[in-house]
Structure formats: C-alpha cells, structure tokens
Amino acid sequence: MKITKDEINHVAALSRLEFGEDEIDKFTEQMGDIINMAHQLAEVDTEGVPETVQVVDRETDFREDKPEHWESRAELMKNVPEKADGFIKVPVIIDKDDNE
Amino acid sequence: MNYLNENIDSLNKKLQDGEITAEDLAKATVKNIKETDKKINAWITVDEDAKPAEDLDFAKNKLAGIPIAIKDNIITNGMKTTAASHILYNYMPVYDATVISKLKKAQATFVGKTNMDEFAMGSSTEHSYYGATHNPWNLDKVPGGSSGGSAAAVASGEVVAALGSDTGGSIRQPAAFNGIFGIKPTYGRVSRWGLIAFGSSLDQIGVMSKRVKDSAEVLNVIAGPDEHDATVSEKEVPDFTSFLGQDVKGLRVAVPKEYMDAVDGEMHDVIQKQIDVLKDAGAIINEVSLPHTKYVVPTYYIVASSEASSNLQRYDGIRYGYRAKDTKNLLDVYVKSRSEGFGEEVKRRIMLGSFALSAGAYDEFFKKAAQVRTLICRDFEKIFEENDVIVGPTTTEPAFGIGEEVSDPIKMYNNDLLTISANLAGIPAASVPAGLVDGMPAGFQIMAKRFDEGNVFKVADFIERNNKFYEKTPTGMED
Numbered sequence: 001m002k003i004t005k006d007e008i009n010h011v012a013a014l015s016r017l018e019f020g021e022d023e024i025d026k027f028t029e030q031m032g033d034i035i036n037m038a039h040q041l042a043e044v045d046t047e048g049v050p051e052t053v054q055v056v057d058r059e060t061d062f063r064e065d066k067p068e069h070w071e072s073r074a075e076l077m078k079n080v081p082e083k084a085d086g087f088i089k090v091p092v093i094i095d096k097d098d099n100e
Numbered sequence: 101m102n103y104l105n106e107n108i109d110s111l112n113k114k115l116q117d118g119e120i121t122a123e124d125l126a127k128a129t130v131k132n133i134k135e136t137d138k139k140i141n142a143w144i145t146v147d148e149d150a151k152p153a154e155d156l157d158f159a160k161n162k163l164a165g166i167p168i169a170i171k172d173n174i175i176t177n178g179m180k181t182t183a184a185s186h187i188l189y190n191y192m193p194v195y196d197a198t199v200i201s202k203l204k205k206a207q208a209t210f211v212g213k214t215n216m217d218e219f220a221m222g223s224s225t226e227h228s229y230y231g232a233t234h235n236p237w238n239l240d241k242v243p244g245g246s247s248g249g250s251a252a253a254v255a256s257g258e259v260v261a262a263l264g265s266d267t268g269g270s271i272r273q274p275a276a277f278n279g280i281f282g283i284k285p286t287y288g289r290v291s292r293w294g295l296i297a298f299g300s301s302l303d304q305i306g307v308m309s310k311r312v313k314d315s316a317e318v319l320n321v322i323a324g325p326d327e328h329d330a331t332v333s334e335k336e337v338p339d340f341t342s343f344l345g346q347d348v349k350g351l352r353v354a355v356p357k358e359y360m361d362a363v364d365g366e367m368h369d370v371i372q373k374q375i376d377v378l379k380d381a382g383a384i385i386n387e388v389s390l391p392h393t394k395y396v397v398p399t400y401y402i403v404a405s406s407e408a409s410s411n412l413q414r415y416d417g418i419r420y421g422y423r424a425k426d427t428k429n430l431l432d433v434y435v436k437s438r439s440e441g442f443g444e445e446v447k448r449r450i451m452l453g454s455f456a457l458s459a460g461a462y463d464e465f466f467k468k469a470a471q472v473r474t475l476i477c478r479d480f481e482k483i484f485e486e487n488d489v490i491v492g493p494t495t496t497e498p499a500f501g502i503g504e505e506v507s508d509p510i511k512m513y514n515n516d517l518l519t520i521s522a523n524l525a526g527i528p529a530a531s532v533p534a535g536l537v538d539g540m541p542a543g544f545q546i547m548a549k550r551f552d553e554g555n556v557f558k559v560a561d562f563i564e565r566n567n568k569f570y571e572k573t574p575t576g577m578e579d
Contacts, residue, residue: 007455008451011451011454011455011458012451014454014458015409015438015447015450015451015454016413016416016431016434016435016438017435017438017439017442017447017450017451018435018436018439019439027447027448027451030448030509031448031451031452031455033509033510034401034448034452034509034510034513035452035455037397037398037401037510037513038398038401038402038452038456038465038469039398039464040394040395040398041395041398041399041402041465041468041469041472042464042468044392044395044468044471044472044475046468046471046472046475049471049472049474049475050471050474051467051470051471051473051474052470052471052473052474052477052524053301053470054301054331055287055288055301055477055524055525055526055550056287056288056331056333056526057288057333057335057550057551058288058330058331058333058334060330061330075194076194078192078194079190079191079192079194079419079420079421080418080419080420081417081418081420081421081422081423082423088418088419090418090430090433091427091428091429091430091432091433092429092430093429093430094429
C-alpha cells in the first residue's frame with residue numbers, strides 16, 4: 001500500500017492539522033510505514049466475526065438529561081483563552097481580510 | 101524524606117505514634133522531590149505548599165497524611181493539569197477526577213503531578229513537552245511510559261505510591277523498567293471520570309508502588325462504582341489486601357509460548373526462574389498459545405488511535421488551553437492551535453485514527469481491527485476456561501537508552517507487544533519485579549480473568565516475598 005502526500009494532506013485537513021512543506025515528506029513516509037504495519041491485519045480471516053468496540057460488563061445506563069446548577073460562572077470561564085463581558089471570544093467565521 | 105525503605109504500613113505507624121507529623125511529612129516529601137528531581141525530572145508540577153487534609157484519622161484511613169503522586173492526565177481541582185502537552189500548558193481544572201475525590205476522602209496528601217508521554221501516547225516519557233524523565237537505575241535510560249514520571253517517582257523513593265493510567269501498557273511497562281509493582285485493574289473497576297481521555301475503550305487508571313501491598317491499599321480506595329462513569333462495574337469491590345500472604349498450591353498458571361518466544365538470554369532466564377518458583381510451590385504450569393499475538397500491535401494502534409482522534413477533537417483553542425495568535429478566522433484558530441499545541445507523536449496518532457475512520461479506509465482498518473480484537477478476546481477466554489492466571493514477561497527487553505527509539509515510531513510501538521492484549525480484552529494485569537538483566541530491572545507480568553485482580557495480587561505478592569527485589573536500591577540514585 002502506497003500512501004501519497006495528497007492523501008496525507010486530506011487526512012490532515014480532516015484532523016484540523018497542518019504541516020509545513022519540510023515536515024510533510026517525513027510524515028508521509030512515517031505514516032506510510034505505520035499504515036503498512038496496520039495493513040498486516042488483512043491476512044487474518046475475520047469472516048463472520050463480530051466487532052468488539054467495548055469491553056463493559058453492564059448494559060448502557062440511561063439517566064435523565066437533567067441540567068445541574070454550577071455555583072460560579074467565573075470559575076467555569078477561568079480557562080477560556082479570550083473572553084469579553086463574560087462571553088467566550090472567537091474570531092470571525094469568514095476571513096478577517098475579507099471582513100475589513 | 102526518602103521512601104526507599106518505607107511503605108504505607110510503616111508510614112501509617114510513624115504517623116499514628118506521633119513519630120512524625122503529617123505536616124512535616126508533606127514538607128519533607130516536597131524537599132526531597134526538589135532535590136531528587138534534579139536528576140530524574142519525574143514531575144511536571146510540584147506543590148511547594150503541599151499540606152495534609154484536616155482532622156486526620158490514622159486508625160480509620162491507612163492513606164491519611166501519606167503523599168501520593170498523581171499522573172498529570174488525571175485532573176485535580178486547582179492544581180494545573182497538562183497531560184504533558186503544550187496545548188494544556190495553563191489548564192487549571194475546576195473539579196476533581198473521581199479517583200482524586202476518593203483519595204481526598206481517604207485523607208491522602210497531594211504533592212504534585214508526574215511527567216508522562218503527551219496525552220499518554222508513548223512508551224518512554226520522551227514525548228513530553230516538559231522534557232524526558234530519567235530512569236533511577238541508569239540516568240541515561242528511559243523510565244518507560246507513558247506513566248514514566250509516576251514510576252520513576254516511586255522507584256527513586258520520592259513517594260511511596262502513585263497513580264498512573266494504562267491504555268496499552270502505560271503502567272506495567274514503566275513499572276517493569278523501574279523495578280516496581282504496577283497494576284492495571286479490569287476495565288470498569290476504576291472510574292475514568294476526570295481522566296483525560298486517550299482511548300476510551302482501553303484506558304484504565306491504576307496504581308504503582310514499590311510494594312505490592314501498597315497498591316492493594318490504594319486500589320481499595322479508588323475502585324468502585326461512580327455515577328459519573330457508566331462503564332464502571334457495579335460488582336462488589338473486595339478488600340484486595342485479603343489476597344496477600346497466601347500460597348499458590350494448585351493455582352493453574354498458563355504460560356503463553358508466544359510470550360516466552362519473544363524473550364531470550366538473561367531476560368528469558370529471569371522470567372523462567374519466577375515460573376519455576378511458582379511450580380516448586382505447587383502451582384500447575386500449563387504451556388498455552390495466544391495465536392493472535394503477532395496482530396496485537398496493529399490492532400491496538402488502529403483502535404487506540406481511532407478513539408484518540410475522536411477524543412482529541414475537543415482541543416480547539418476556544419474554551420481552554422493554548423490558542424494560536426495571528427489567526428484570520430475560526431477554522432484557522434482550530435488548525436493553528438492544534439498544529440502548534442500538539443507534539444509530533446500525538447499528531448501521528450490523530451492522523452492514523454482519522455485515516456482508519458475515514459471513508460474508504462473504515463472497513464479495511466477500523467472494522468477489521470475491531471474484528472481481530474474479538475479474536476484476541478476469544479484467545480484469552482479459552483485459556484481462562486482452564487487456568488486462573490497467565491504469566492510471562494512484561495516487556496521483551498529492559499529499559500532502552502534515551503534518544504534510542506524516539507525517531508522510529510514502529511520500533512517504539514513494538515515495545516507494547518506483551519502488554520496491549522490485556523487492554524484490548526479488558527482484563528486485569530500487573531507487573532512485579534523479576535530481577536535484573538544487564539543491571540536493569542525486568543518485569544514479570546500476571547494477568548487474570550475480568551474482575552479477578554485477587555489472583556493477580558496473590559501471585560505478585562508470592563513473587564515479591566520470594567525474590568525480595570524491593571531490597572535493592574536503584575543504581576542511578578547512588579552518588
């Protein structure tokens with residue numbers, strides 16, 4: 001299996017990551033090796049074998065979706081990198097350049 | 101205060117007898133950490149003003165006033181928690197993980213947070229934004245990972261016990277590399293609420309300590325149901341110390357040939373010696389096969405990375421953690437904050453996970469791995485029909501040199517060959533010191549059926565009583 005730079009760039013976009021030109025070649029090669037290692041599983045016969053995605057000994061436990069009161073709004077906002085007037089501040093959705 | 105020759109019982113007695121106060125113990129612990137850590141860098145955060153809880157009840161609470169180290173991916177109210185990542189460089193939790201609340205109720209003392217591979221992704225603690233941790237047995241070697249800081253803190257006598265987390269061997273491999281005991285309980289034995297998520301179907305919090313009994317004491321406190329984590333079993337939690345001091349006569353012990361074939365030379369000999377000790381004591385030794393062992397590494401890396409790529413979506417630079425400067429729109433904040441905030445290994449895993457889950461690759465990778473996982477689980481079920489425990493080496497080799505494997509991800513991933521099956525199958529597993537190989541510690545692994553930590557403790561304690569490895573002092577700590 002050959003992994004191309006374009007595929008890596010596509011997966012990077014899905015992952016909300018970006019790589020510089022110098023990084024991307026090394027990353028493509030490493031990811032290719034890792035994906036090839038993962039591809040070894042192709043040789044295992046899994047015809048009719050169910051998937052295991054969790055190893056829990058109890059049924060899904062449903063509870064009421066009930067909001068709880070949190071004492072301090074300021075405390076909850078403590079880790080927000082940029083805020084204004086008690087709100088989380090984010091940049092514009094469209095480019096700043098286009099907006100100005 | 102150095103804990104090389106202490107344990108929870110000895111400290112509890114000193115505190116009860118008034119030989120030392122809990123305040124002084126906290127101070128002395130911090131002082132020793134500051135000094136010792138110049139060599140080993142086991143901590144990311146040390147609380148210089150660490151104080152014990154109030155109204156300590158030494159008779160009721162074994163852990164009262166005793167400093168316990170906490171891996172830095174377990175969140176602690178008011179104490180910075182980074183998961184060794186730049187993206188959480190300033191993250192100050194506003195609540196406690198369930199295990200922390202339980203330790204607080206048991207009146208343990210908190211002195212700080214230990215180093216690790218970023219987001220617990222790694223086997224050497226070199227993938228930390230805060231620098232590598234050094235192995236107390238040889239400062240040029242890695243302590244293993246990802247709970248390398250917790251392991252080195254215990255092995256060097258900075259604390260008597262530590263919490264770690266284990267997604268693919270992150271408690272057992274560093275325990276083996278540092279000559280200490282470490283247990284990953286059954287998936288669902290300990291609440292993961294407040295554990296920074298990596299692979300949610302694999303992650304489990306566990307304990308590391310020099311002495312087997314100390315881990316049993318701490319596990320007694322942190323195990324059990326939690327309304328915040330619906331994957332925790334409602335099964336009754338036994339007193340884990342009740343499995344200590346027993347003999348192993350008639351115990352059915354399985355030895356997978358794939359595990360023994362993975363080691364040679366001195367490593368093979370030192371592991372075989374522990375098996376012989378069990379046999380001489382009347383245990384029934386059965387050679388067995390775990391035929392899918394050669395597929396556990398790819399299976400694990402697909403499953404764990406897929407879960408990680410989903411879990412780590414939350415780091416977007418908006419609500420907490422690192423936010424990139426000079427961004428022109430919202431998408432740019434996400435991409436730049438993540439690209440600047442995550443380290444290389446974390447990016448590799450997110451990428452592998454996104455790839456394995458993406459359209460066109462899902463069936464061939466994620467689904468396939470989930471099916472092979474079933475086969476791996478079945479291998480274990482079959483063995484446990486006729487055996488009580490499975491034993492063998494924890495790692496194929498003792499600790500490697502710092503810088504030796506960090507640039508070769510596949511070599512690094514293969515470190516986990518013998519430990520990841522227990523996570524895929526959700527069974528309890530521990531590593532107890534077996535002896536020295538080329539002057540470095542080697543670990544003996546013990547696995548049992550789901551929720552049968554009892555037999556794991558029973559065998560580990562028997563091995564500990566027999567080889568008395570705890571009497572040795574780490575060679576890197578001698579001046």
